[in-house]
Amino acid sequence: MLKPAAIALALSLVIHPALPQADELDKLNLPEMGDSSGSLLTIAEEKELGEEFFRYLHAEMNINKDAEIQEYIQTIGSRLTQHSDNPAYRFHFFVVMENDINAFAGLGGYIGVNSGLILMTEAESELASVMAHEIAHVTQRHLYRGVEAQQRLSIPTLAATLAAIAIGTQAPQLGQAALAAIQAGNVQFQIDFTRAHEEEADRVGMQTLASSEYDPRSMPIFFEKLQQSSRYYGRDIPEFLRTHPVTASRISDTRGRSETYPYKQYPDSLAYQLTKAKLRVLTDTNTTEVQKYFQAKLTLGTTEQRTVAQYGMGLVALTLQKFQDAESIFQSLAQTYPNQVQYGTALARTALEARRFDVALDRYKKLIEKFPNKEAIKLEYAESLLKTGDNKQAQKILATLNADTQRLPVYTQLLAQVYGNLHQPAQSHRYLAEYYYATGQTREAILQIRLAKNSRGLTPQLEAILDERLKFFLNREKDETR
Numbered sequence: 001m002l003k004p005a006a007i008a009l010a011l012s013l014v015i016h017p018a019l020p021q022a023d024e025l026d027k028l029n030l031p032e033m034g035d036s037s038g039s040l041l042t043i044a045e046e047k048e049l050g051e052e053f054f055r056y057l058h059a060e061m062n063i064n065k066d067a068e069i070q071e072y073i074q075t076i077g078s079r080l081t082q083h084s085d086n087p088a089y090r091f092h093f094f095v096v097m098e099n100d101i102n103a104f105a106g107l108g109g110y111i112g113v114n115s116g117l118i119l120m121t122e123a124e125s126e127l128a129s130v131m132a133h134e135i136a137h138v139t140q141r142h143l144y145r146g147v148e149a150q151q152r153l154s155i156p157t158l159a160a161t162l163a164a165i166a167i168g169t170q171a172p173q174l175g176q177a178a179l180a181a182i183q184a185g186n187v188q189f190q191i192d193f194t195r196a197h198e199e200e201a202d203r204v205g206m207q208t209l210a211s212s213e214y215d216p217r218s219m220p221i222f223f224e225k226l227q228q229s230s231r232y233y234g235r236d237i238p239e240f241l242r243t244h245p246v247t248a249s250r251i252s253d254t255r256g257r258s259e260t261y262p263y264k265q266y267p268d269s270l271a272y273q274l275t276k277a278k279l280r281v282l283t284d285t286n287t288t289e290v291q292k293y294f295q296a297k298l299t300l301g302t303t304e305q306r307t308v309a310q311y312g313m314g315l316v317a318l319t320l321q322k323f324q325d326a327e328s329i330f331q332s333l334a335q336t337y338p339n340q341v342q343y344g345t346a347l348a349r350t351a352l353e354a355r356r357f358d359v360a361l362d363r364y365k366k367l368i369e370k371f372p373n374k375e376a377i378k379l380e381y382a383e384s385l386l387k388t389g390d391n392k393q394a395q396k397i398l399a400t401l402n403a404d405t406q407r408l409p410v411y412t413q414l415l416a417q418v419y420g421n422l423h424q425p426a427q428s429h430r431y432l433a434e435y436y437y438a439t440g441q442t443r444e445a446i447l448q449i450r451l452a453k454n455s456r457g458l459t460p461q462l463e464a465i466l467d468e469r470l471k472f473f474l475n476r477e478k479d480e481t482r
């Protein structure tokens with residue numbers, strides 16, 4: 001029988017500092033490393049599993065909803081995957097708003113990075129090195145290879161299991177439920193966690209990192225940082241930190257390999273600095289401390305670093321609803337750096353939150369003209385249009401979002417609002433159902449579909465869609481509660 005720790009040990013794919021004691025691994029009762037006799041999942045199954053995995057994470061964790069942060073992490077991820085050994089594979093990157101230092105990969109190319117890890121990095125290449133390592137786990141198919149075909153768990157149960165494993169101790173209840181499911185389902189996971197896989201992910205990850213024009217030397221630097229940080233955890237070291245030890249040999253191998261690349265400077269993007277500033281404001285519960293943090297940096301470092309501190313101060317002012325302060329900070333930044341999109345959106349957001357709707361709409365509109373490919377602006381613009389009752393225009397803007405953005409739960413949530421305002425309750429309930437489903441709330445999804453079916457004036461086409469979705473959700477609920 002697998003102990004919870006053993007399962008988490010086996011499948012949580014993260015970068016981990018060294019174990020406090022070398023014999024720790026044995027105590028954790030590693031499962032057998034048999035050969036991969038289990039069959040691989042089909043592409044469709046893997047995709048479905050990935051979506052389910054993401055759904056469960058939504059139900060259990062605080063997945064970032066800030067469109068700008070989402071856009072940033074996806075941009076870094078895309079730059080890396082384009083240079084990975086499988087550029088055709090579709091990846092989905094997201095940020096988890098948790099202070100623990102963690103990053104993990106699920107099936108279907110879903111890669112999560114905790115805000116705590118991002119804030120711990122001191123260079124963009126360090127963040128990229130973690131992501132490149134996770135990407136390599138996926139492209140090298142380390143995640144797991146052997147779900148026995150004959151005794152396979154249902155996809156939802158399997159996804160719940162993987163989600164529990166990925167987030168480990170952060171959701172103990174889900175962990176227990178998943179464990180019971182594994183035992184009941186008599187599934188043989190053939191665990192592909194080996195030291196060799198870690199080394200392979202490092203090696204392949206570094207190639208990806210270097211060809212994506214990130215600093216290969218950042219990988220050993222960040223590993224060392226992780227190793228040092230683990231000393232502070234003592235016996236309370238988080239589950240994931242136990243699992244993939246960053247050994248001295250891993251660090252020295254990585255360093256040796258990184259030094260074969262010619263030395264050069266890799267400046268951080270300003271977007272990296274601004275994203276970190278925003279994460280700091282969004283994740284810290286002590287606003288006064290954050291304010292002090294940025295205050296101290298206002299007069300330090302390069303011009304760019306000082307502007308980042310100003311941006312941070314502006315976000316703090318916005319959090320405290322000191323709209324005039326925020327307005328004057330962002331005005332000055334946006335005027336000085338008109339091509340830096342984050343300053344423009346912060347200024348528009350300030351008007352929106354101060355309920356100066358006309359100003360906000362005007363600002364977003366101009367930003368969209370200037371930065372037509374920025375999905376985050378479109379989402380915020382649609383949100384402002386909804387607040388001012390311009391539902392038709394909001395609908396139009398939502399229709400221009402790309403496929404990746406339309407996968408985000410916020411999309412169906414906004415669409416549900418649009419239809420609600422347009423007095424089309426069937427469509428409103430339908431999209432609200434999709435929102436609930438996407439965020440792991442299957443029962444609420446079923447309720448919404450039923451409300452949609454009871455609405456007046458359904459076309460036969462919509463009725464057919466609703467019937468199909470209801471059937472699908474009911475099946476999922478059955479699987480989940482089994």
Ligand SMILES: [Zn+2]
Pocket residue numbers: 013014015133137198201244
């Ligand atoms: Zn790893």
